[in-house]
Structure formats: structure tokens, C-alpha cells
Amino acid sequence: MSEQTNELIFDFNEQSQSEQTINQETDLNNNNNGNSQPNQTDFYQSVYTTDSIYSEMPRSPSFNQISSMGNNFENEPPLLEELEINFDHIKSKMLSVLNPFKPVDTIFINDSDLAGPLIFCLLLGFFLLFRGKINFGYIYGLCVTGCSLIYFVLNLMSQSNIDLYKTVSVSGYCLLPIVFLSFIKIFFFFIPAVLYCFAIICVIWATYSATNIFVKILQSNQQKFLIAYPVFLFYACFAVLTIF
Amino acid sequence: MSTSITGIYGFSNNTPNNSMVSPNFEKQQEKVLNHPQPNEPKKNTFNQQPFGDTFSKSPLTMIGLKYGENVWETGKQFVDSHFDKSENMLKKYFDLDSNYVISKLKRIFFPWKIQNWKRATTGNKNEKFSPRNDINSPDLYIPLMSFVTYIIIISLFYGIRSRFTPELFSRLTISGLVTTGFEILIYKFLLYLLNSNIHIPLLDFLAYSGYKFVAIILPTIVGIFFSAKLYLIILFITSISLGYFMIQTFRSIVDEYQVKIRNKNYILLGIFLLQILSFFFMGLTNI
Numbered sequence: 399m400s401e402q403t404n405e406l407i408f409d410f411n412e413q414s415q416s417e418q419t420i421n422q423e424t425d426l427n428n429n430n431n432g433n434s435q436p437n438q439t440d441f442y443q444s445v446y447t448t449d450s451i452y453s454e455m456p457r458s459p460s461f462n463q464i465s466s467m468g469n470n471f472e473n474e475p476p477l478l479e480e481l482e483i484n485f486d487h488i489k490s491k492m493l494s495v496l497n498p499f500k501p502v503d504t505i506f507i508n509d510s511d512l513a514g515p516l517i518f519c520l521l522l523g524f525f526l527l528f529r530g531k532i533n534f535g536y537i538y539g540l541c542v543t544g545c546s547l548i549y550f551v552l553n554l555m556s557q558s559n560i561d562l563y564k565t566v567s568v569s570g571y572c573l574l575p576i577v578f579l580s581f582i583k584i585f586f587f588f589i590p591a592v593l594y595c596f597a598i599i600c601v602i603w604a605t606y607s608a609t610n611i612f613v614k615i616l617q618s619n620q621q622k623f624l625i626a627y628p629v630f631l632f633y634a635c636f637a638v639l640t641i642f
Numbered sequence: 643m644s645t646s647i648t649g650i651y652g653f654s655n656n657t658p659n660n661s662m663v664s665p666n667f668e669k670q671q672e673k674v675l676n677h678p679q680p681n682e683p684k685k686n687t688f689n690q691q692p693f694g695d696t697f698s699k700s701p702l703t704m705i706g707l708k709y710g711e712n713v714w715e716t717g718k719q720f721v722d723s724h725f726d727k728s729e730n731m732l733k734k735y736f737d738l739d740s741n742y743v744i745s746k747l748k749r750i751f752f753p754w755k756i757q758n759w760k761r762a763t764t765g766n767k768n769e770k771f772s773p774r775n776d777i778n779s780p781d782l783y784i785p786l787m788s789f790v791t792y793i794i795i796i797s798l799f800y801g802i803r804s805r806f807t808p809e810l811f812s813r814l815t816i817s818g819l820v821t822t823g824f825e826i827l828i829y830k831f832l833l834y835l836l837n838s839n840i841h842i843p844l845l846d847f848l849a850y851s852g853y854k855f856v857a858i859i860l861p862t863i864v865g866i867f868f869s870a871k872l873y874l875i876i877l878f879i880t881s882i883s884l885g886y887f888m889i890q891t892f893r894s895i896v897d898e899y900q901v902k903i904r905n906k907n908y909i910l911l912g913i914f915l916l917q918i919l920s921f922f923f924m925g926l927t928n929i
Contacts, residue, residue, distance in 0.1 A: 536808035547790075551783065554729075554736035590802075623740050624783070631790045638794060639808055642801030 483513045495574050498607040502614045506571075510563055515570020518577050525580040526640065536639060544632040545569050551628050556618045564615065569632065572608035575600040576633060580640045597637045605630040735782040735845060737772040745777050746784060750856050753887040759894040778894070782845065785852020789818060792855045792862070799866045799926060821924055822851045828916060833892075836909050837899045850891060854917065857884040858924060865926045873926065881921035885914040 478484075487509055494503055519541060523534040549565045579600040588596065609626040613619060749756055761778045762771050773781040793814045800806045826847045833840045857880050865873035889910045896906055 533808055536811075540811070547786075551736070551786070554733050555738070555783065620739060624738065624743065627787055628790075631787065631794065634794050635790075635811070638797050638801060638806070642797070642804075642806035 481513075482511055484509070484511070487511070488514045488517075491571050492574060495571050495607045498603060498610065502610050506568060506611050507564075507615055510567035512563070512567060512570065515567060515573065518570055518573045522573065522577045522580055522636075522640070525577065525584060528584045533639060537636075540632075540635055540639065541566075541570070544635060548628050548632060552612065552616065552625065555621060555624060556616045558616050558618070560612075560615055565612075568608060568611050568615070569629070572604045572611070572629075573633070573636065575604040576636045576640060579637065583641065593641065597641055601630065601633045601637050604633040608633075731843075731845070732782070734772050735780070735849065737774050738781055738783055739774055742773050742777065742781070743784060746781075747856065749777070750853055750884065750887060751860070753883060753890065756890070759890045760897075761894065778891075780846050780849035782849050782852070785849055785855060788855040788859065789852060792818065792859055795859055795862050795866070796926065799862065802866060818855070818924065821920060822848070825851050825854075825916065825920055829913070832909050832912055833896070836896060836905055837901050840896070840899050842895065850888065853887070854884060854920065854924075857881075857887075858921060861921075861925060877921055877925055878918075881918040884921070885917040888913050888917055 474480075487505060488511070490503065490505055491514060494500060494505070519537055523537050526533050526537075545566045546562070548569060549560070549562045552560055552565065579597060582596070583593070605626055608629045609622060612625050612629070613622055616625070618625070759778060762776045763769065770776070771779055773779045793811060796814055797806055797810050800810060826844070829847055829851070833842070858877075861873055861877040861880050864876045892913055893906070893910060896909075
């Protein structure tokens with residue numbers, strides 16, 4: 399019995415020792431003197447949390463992370479880079495969507511991310527909230543079904559392949575004109591004819607930029623209208639959701 | 643894809659080449675089974691376990707886990723091989739170009755001018771041409787696109803009358819799919835009555851039913867902007883013309899098999915009436 403308790407206490411000591419080293423390193427970074435006080439509280443915490451054998455389980459992977467992080471704390475990449483959110487890329491992609499008559503950059507092909515599309519979808523839902531419509535679920539459902547249908551059709555129709563991540567990324571970025579449409583509808587009152595014309599312009603704008611990007615990725619120039627039509631339907635669904 | 647074939651329905655005792663089990667698995671297992679030494683770093687044992695500490699303590703669990711992984715691997719290979727086959731089958735229906743689409747749309751809207759309805763065959767008797775090469779070949783691109791267009795136009799109809807809800811999208815999708823499925827069942831039944839040897843792929847039926855959605859867009863657009871009477875007249879005319887299209891398509895299919903001419907004519911009449919019925923069912927119900 400005493401041996402077991404000794405071993406248990408030894409394990410706790412081992413853990414708290416590694417935490418001690420981390421504390422020392424962080425203290426060094428923060429220009430504090432490491433004293434025994436934090437270690438004692440850590441020890442009591444570890445005693446408190448390891449009541450049963452199961453609580454030992456989730457701690458063990460973090461044990462590795464802590465021990466490895468303790469070595470590379472200064473070498474950790476910054477948070478945005480680790481999440482692969484690159485604001486410069488997002489901005490340049492937005493500008494290339496807003497100006498569809500410029501030739502398409504290669505930035506869409508090489509670097510596809512979902513941060514921009516996520517922001518646009520949330521923004522679209524947010525602008526719809528101004529008109530009393532809580533449509534976040536419908537926007538999500540439309541995105542999922544629409545993007546998977548586009549992925550399905552584009553892959554089956556063309557000789558080269560495209561992966562789902564890229565289609566969602568491209569479709570999401572080209573949603574920008576629809577977000578613009580929903581923004582305009584909050585503030586200005588249109589007669590229906592003008593509103594429908596404006597909506598058609600936005601949809602065609604979104605379709606045109608998305609088609610250019612898809613054609614460049616898939617390298618199939620003869621099937622331009624065949625690629626354009628499903629994308630047009632996708633943005634038309636969003637426009638209907640936005641206007642009505 | 644792993645190159646070692648462990649048999650689709652049987653389970654082999656050997657683990658496949660690209661097994662998900664780590665190479666040091668057995669060593670780790672032995673380490674864990676003995677009581678962990680305090681001086682040894684624990685991270686070696688916990689790094690590579692699939693589950694936590696408690697599960698790995700009994701050898702029976704290890705055997706069970708390995709068996710489960712074997713089952714998973716064979717299932718994955720089964721699904722992969724069938725997925726490739728079905729993907730190749732689907733690709734035939736999407737192999738098109740713009741000329742095919744435009745010509746097919748002309749045929750659906752004006753079928754009475756067309757003389758040649760028979761699908762061309764290659765040298766091998768059962769193999770047909772893809773849509774790119776043969777105007778009579780069915781495809782799945784046009785039905786799919788026209789189905790979504792139909793949904794959008796009906797939502798436009800409701801929206802202009804301020805009765806749109808986003809839930810309408812899912813409602814229309816499901817009702818359209820169920821109607822199409824029911825229609826395919828009726829087609830299969832009618833062709834079975836004619837000759838039990840007739841064997842047409844399911845996707846062909848899906849394509850032929852889907853051409854209906856192209857034709858129903860026209861009355862719906864008329865119904866949005868004009869009165870109900872005009873809508874009904876145009877609906878009737880369009881259903882008759884699509885009925886004619888379907889009759890010619892099925893006649894050319896059925897002619898390859900041995901059928902009595904009187905039966906064939908009755909079945910074709912049945913298909914014609916089915917088109918008119920489904921048009922009235924799928925059109926605007928709230929006009």
C-alpha cells in the first residue's frame with residue numbers, strides 16, 4: 399500500500415517537475431523569480447484532479463504537449479499563421495472577385511482557405527437579421543448542398559479533377575456580390591422591377607467571376623457555359639433567399 | 643489503395659500492408675501490460691494507443707481491436723472498388739458539350755420536327771455512344787439543372803406573391819424527387835408488362851423523367867406573369883408535346899425487343915397519359 403502511494407506521489411512529482419520547468423521558463427520570459435509557491439499549488443491541483451484512473455487519461459497527451467511546448471515556446475508560430483488565416487490573401491481574393499474583368503490570379507489555385515467564405519456567409523446572415531429574417535440554418539444548408547452539387551457536376555463533366563475544399567472556397571469568395579445585394583436592400587427601398595434587375599446583375603456578376611476561376615482551375619475552356627450554369631443556379635438560390 | 647487483396651467477403655489473419663496499426667504496437671502493448679516504471683517517460687506508451695490506458699490493459703481487447711481494423715480495411719476496399727465502378731458509369735451521363743445541350747433543348751420543346759429517334763450503337767452491340775457523340779443518348783446534366791431551375795422559378799412565383807419561405811426549397815426538392823421516383827416505378831412496371839426481358843439502366847429512366855422538368859419551366863414562367871387560364875392552356879399544350887417526345891423515345895427503345903404491336907401502342911398511350919398527369923401534379927398548385 400505504501401509502495402503504491404509512493405509510486406503515485408512519485409508520478410505526481412514527475413508531472414509537477416515538468417510543469418515546474420515550464421513555469422520557470424515562463425517566469426524567465428516574464429522576468430519573474432520562480433518560487434516554490436506555484437509549484438505547491440500545482441501539486442495540490444494534481445492531487446485533487448487525479449482521483450480516479452480515468453482522469454489520468456486526458457492528461458497524458460497534454461503531458462507530451464506540455465513537455466514539447468516547454469522546449470519550443472519561443473519557436474511557436476503565431477496564432478493566425480497556425481490557423482492559416484492570411485489577411486493579405488483574403489483581401490486580394492476579395493478584390494479580384496470585385497473586379498471580374500481583370501484576369502484571374504493564381505492565388506485561387508494555390509491557396510484555398512475557408513476563412514473568407516465563412517466571414518461572408520456570417521455577414522450575409524447578419525445583414526439578413528436586419529430585416530428580421532433568421533436564416534443562418536438555411537444559408538448553411540444551401541451552401542452545403544449547392545457546393546456538393548457543384549463539386550459533383552464539375553468533377554464528372556471535366557477531364558481534370560477539383561477537390562471539394564477548393565470548390566467551397568471559390569464559391570464562398572464569389573458570394574461577395576450577394577452579400578452586397580443584401581446590404582443594399584437594408585437601406586434603400588426599391589420598386590420591385592429595379593430590385594429584380596439589380597439582383598440579376600449581382601447574380602451574373604458572381605457567376606462570371608466564379609466561372610472564370612473554375613475554368614482556370616479545370617482548364618476546360620470549351621465547357622464554359624456548362625460550368626457557368628450550375629454556378630448561376632447556386633447564386634440564384636442565394637439571391638432568392640436574400641430578396642424574398 | 644492497398645495492393646494486397648484480403649478478399650472481399652473473407653477476413654484474412656494477416657494485417658494489410660498499409661495497416662493503420664503502428665509498427666511499435668506490440669512493443670507498446672507489452673510495456674503497458676507490465677506495470678509502468680516510474681522512471682520511464684510515460685509519453686512513449688500513451689502516444690500510440692488508439693484508446694486510453696484502461697482499454698489497452700487486456701490482450702483480448704487488443705485482439706478485438708485488430709479484428710475490427712481488419713473488418714474496416716476490407717469494407718473500405720469493397721466500397722472503393724464499387725465507388726470507382728459507379729463513378730465511371732455516372733461519367734458517361736455527363737460527358738457533354740454545348741452543342742448537345744442546345745440540340746436536346748430544341749428537341750424537347752419542338753419534338754414534332756425530328757425524324758431520327760434511335761440511339762446509335764457502336765460495333766459492340768450493347769455499347770451505346772456517350773451524349774457527346776449521339777444526340778439521342780440520355781444524359782443527367784440537363785435533368786439536374788432543369789430540376790434546380792424549376793425549384794427556383796416556383797420560389798420566384800411564391801416570392802412575387804409574398805408567400806416565400808426558405809423552407810420551400812426543401813419542400814419542392816422532396817416533392818419533385820418523390821414524383822420522379824414514382825414515375826420511374828410506373829415506367830418500369832409498364833415496360834415489364836410489355837416484355838419481361840426489357841432491361842434499361844435506372845439512370846436512363848432518371849434521365850428520361852428529368853427531361854420533364856425542362857418542359858414544365860415554360861408554363862410556370864407563363865403562370866408567374868400571366869393569368870391562370872393562360873397557364874392551364876400552355877400547361878396542357880406543353881404536356882402533350884412532351885408526351886409525344888416520350889412516346890418516340892420509348893418506341894425506339896422498345897423496338898429492339900420483340901413485342902406485339904398492339905400491346906406496344908397501349909403502353910405508349912399509357913406513358914403519354916402519365917406525362918399529362920404528372921404535369922398537372924407538379925405544376926403550380928396554388929395558382
